[in-house]
Amino acid sequence: MEYVSPEGLRLDGRRPMEMRQIRAEIGTVARADGSAVFEMGNTKVIAAVYGPREVQNRSQQISDQALVRCEYSMANFSTGDRRRKPKGDRRSTEISLVIRQTMEACILTHLMPRSQIDIFVQVLQADGGTRSACINAATLALADAGIPMRDIVTSCSAGYLNSTPLLDLNYIEDSAGGPDVTVGILPKLDKVTLLQMDAKLPLDIFENVMGLATEGCKAVANYIREVLLENTKQLEYRRGL
């Protein structure tokens, strides 16, 4: 199938190097310590953060750093056909783990020993790139909760179809069966915290695709920073400073 037309347009009218429209909102769950909604095109994800708080299960307590837990789930209505997915299936366990590890790498856990941080992310609408959207939403929620971090983590995916590297795959492109590279970076520190791909790619092409995904991450980082800044201004304003 033709995923990029000879005119250089993708199925949804984007060019290969273009991202979908992104939108973010902070403070969407009042009870949580921090929360955010993050959208990439038709992918919509909500994240809520609780903590740092007392460790619920004493046996898991770590004496010199905080315990980070993460739970990922997909809403039953997130895909077109309503299907009841069992909680804790392989895929969501894996994504939970991936998100937890990525976030753990940027949270300054040693500042909060013997405490626990819970991150809940739920996919409200899935259209490809849910993993990246979840990480971006979790970053925003953590920032909203005021949890100390080295840097914000941002993530974006890129793929390779019709011999063209494509940024930010949507569901149709994702299910084409080509390689899908998800990258997470710490933009200020310029470090990679997440890199996933479940296909084979020649090394030189892989570098291109990964470079593209990294560029995407940086663009997401700029946007997230703007949103956070705007949010801070709002807070400032409310306090009447």
Added chain:
Amino acid sequence: MLQSNTFSRKTKGGRIKKEVREIYLRDDIYCGATACKTCDTSRARLDASAILIFDTNVLLQQIDLLENPAIDNVVLLSVVLDEVKNKNMAVYNRIRALSTNPLRKFYVFSNQFHKDTFVKRMDGETPNDYNDRAIRVASRWYQTHLGPATPVLLITNDRENKRRAVEEGISTDTIQSYVKSLAQPELLDLLVHPASESEDVAMEQVEDLRPSKRQVVYQEHKPMSEITLGLHRGIYHQGKLRVNRYNPFEAYVGSESIGDEIIIHGRQNMNRSFDGDIVAVELLPQDQWREEKNLSIANEEDEEEDDVHLAPSSADDAPRTTNLVSGSATETNPTPCRPSGRVVGIIKRNWHSYCGSLEPMPMPAGTGSFTSALFVSKDRRIPKIRIQTRQLENLLDKRIIVAVDSWDRQSRYPSGHYVRVIGEIGDRDTESEVVLIENDINSRPFSAQVLACLPPLPWSVSSEDVTNSIRLDLCSLQVFSVDPPGCKDIDDALHCTALPNGNYEVGVHIADVTNFVHPGSPLDDEASQRGTSVYLVERRIDMLPKPLTEDICSLRADVERLAFSVIWEMTSEAEIISTRFTKSVIKSRAALSYVEAQARMDDSRLMDPLTTDLRNMNALAKIMRQRRIDRGALTLASAEVKFQIDTETHDPLDIGMYQIREANQMVEEFMLSANVSVAKKIYDCFPLCSLLRRHPTPTREMLEPLLRTTAAVGLDLDVSSSKALADSLDGAVGDDPYFNKLIRILATRCMTQAVYFCSGDLSPPEYHHYGLAAPMYTHFTSPIRRYADVIVHRLLAASLMIEKLPSVFQDRTQLTSIADNLNYRHRNAQMASRASVELHTLIYFRKRPTDTEARIVKIRSNGFIVFVPKYGIEGPVYLTTKGEKGGGEWFVDEQQQKIVKMDNRLSYSVLQAVRIHMEVVEPQPNRPKLQLTLI
């Protein structure tokens, strides 16, 4: 700007699912007119003259017209292209080729993504109406965007669309009147006339011409829904229709659902299907299985028997008449062997253009008006096609190409339109061209992009090549090549040095084509498309451009050339002690022909080093050959013929069998050995993505005709294994010298051809090469003329860590499709060579009616098929004249493979030698054929 597109879709499971897709509307899609001031014109191609916009149906039907340079300055809307793509991929590819051709002004405008021409689907709007509306919106946008200076013309034949367009103020036209307004009469022939629209004047004329044919000839095709249901329930069977090459009124449908081939007899039952169509077939009741066939053949007016043709070289080429013969010979047998059926619907058409000529007809009184004529395809599997033309007198003596448009129930023949003229009938160049077109062989010159990939000329081995660490300098070796006389593309050379320890170092050096053909380059793409060079009697169609083929890669004498070498150390008993692969630089000492090499070996006075090497090699080759035969390799034979061509007129002067000498066998032996060594090496390194070649073991049914023949002459062949067959073939010595060869030829043609495949697709036992009795085989030794060898070179280079493995090899489906293409091209190249030989045989005998000796190879109910060894041709000899079927006085003895006259005085049995007379006759105009008669 963001829009979303919502629609419902039916999933595979049959449920209805709502889909929501985003659409990003853009402002950076440009109109493509060079004169436009607001748009970016860097990729613009349209000039200031009128801009044409076509709707989908016009594109689909009139693609031949669009390819004519008279139609230009066209905007292709992406909504139209998408619809074309869904309906007909072949047309889509042709349009895409047009839009990328720099000489043509075709511009693709992505109207769905442009912010001003995006159209949102309305509730209850059919896809057709939606597309038409989108086309109108885009046309209007062009009109306002470009202003009054550039007229925009929407070309549509849809009346409703046209009316609405006029209402909206868009200038429109139908394709017919537009072409008429161009005032170029030859374009009118290219026009396809829509079958259903009665408003079209030309169509009425045609129907008036042939009122008698108005009655319904064929049964109606079932609607698609009914076919799907029928297939589901197992009433209908789906499969690809294959028309018998030797009897166009008989076709086969290979059906998976009943695991057998269904025979379709007669045009009535074939119900307007063409060869290669995917059809739905209904089985006839069992009692009609036999009777139907007799009826249908009797019905047809122009029934024709087998032609004289080249003797087939494998089971794939042979006429599939074995079952027929046994069927008609044993009339008493009540249970026929195969089910018969009837086509009820066509699932996918395989229409393309066909080569042929017009059936001769008297000139109509008025010239310049449309006349309809019948087109007879060169390919006998294709029925006659009715076309309309204004240039009848021009076309009557020409070979032309015609495309099929439609075939309705009322007409006996499909209707089509003229595409182009190839040349005059009977002209050798024209007929050669026809051979190429029929076999889908690209004989166009190489494009500029391809030629740009060549190294600068004149080319010679540079010092970098010599000092390169991956290359071994073998210039000091005594390397030589042995090829047919006049060979310019020398891709293999040999050397043989006696080592101090009594062993020999034997090297096979193959032209290093991959040093020049880099993966992914236009040159590589072109070569992989062509797949192989094609050898016709009088010309060669190269896979690679001439400088590479004849100079840079060719291992010519006395110049340094780059090579890929396989070097063995062998004992004097031809046992391989070690094998080495390396890229190298060589300098050939001599380019010998087979005759020269043979003469040197035979001349006992010559004692120079080259001749000694030749003799040593020959001794080794003989041992290797014997060992291979002991393993069970078959010595098969085919009736290859060789022409002597007049250098001036290119007419054949003489033909004879191709003679095989010891020198041929010597070179062949080392090439086989090199191929086997390379196959092992690449398979060890890349077990999943190697390109290998296999030769399937023939089944017992395939060998049945051979066994029946040999049993009749009292010979018992053991076919249980290739070894047993080889031994019994060796034992088959009759009292006349040609007997053994004849049996071998018959054996060869029972087998299928060897094929390329990707090693990941099959399991190792299936890799077996039956004919060579090798567990694994590939092609390595002719990279100049076969693309398979180029791939194998890359694999071998990667396995030696010299080069990186190209990314193609990581994609198994792509590799499989490359292998399939190679098999297809390879087969077509062979067919083309055979057709070319047939053509020249015909030219040769046109002036020379000949008497010669022939062998009976098959008995038919009204005669027999003979094989003429001297010219390698095969054809029917009739004992009864055509009119009287079944012949009365002759009857066939199936057991003895004999045809006996009633009064027992005269009989002919299989393999018997007879004298025949050969002469070219022309029973149907423009279809000359060779006729064989008994003396």
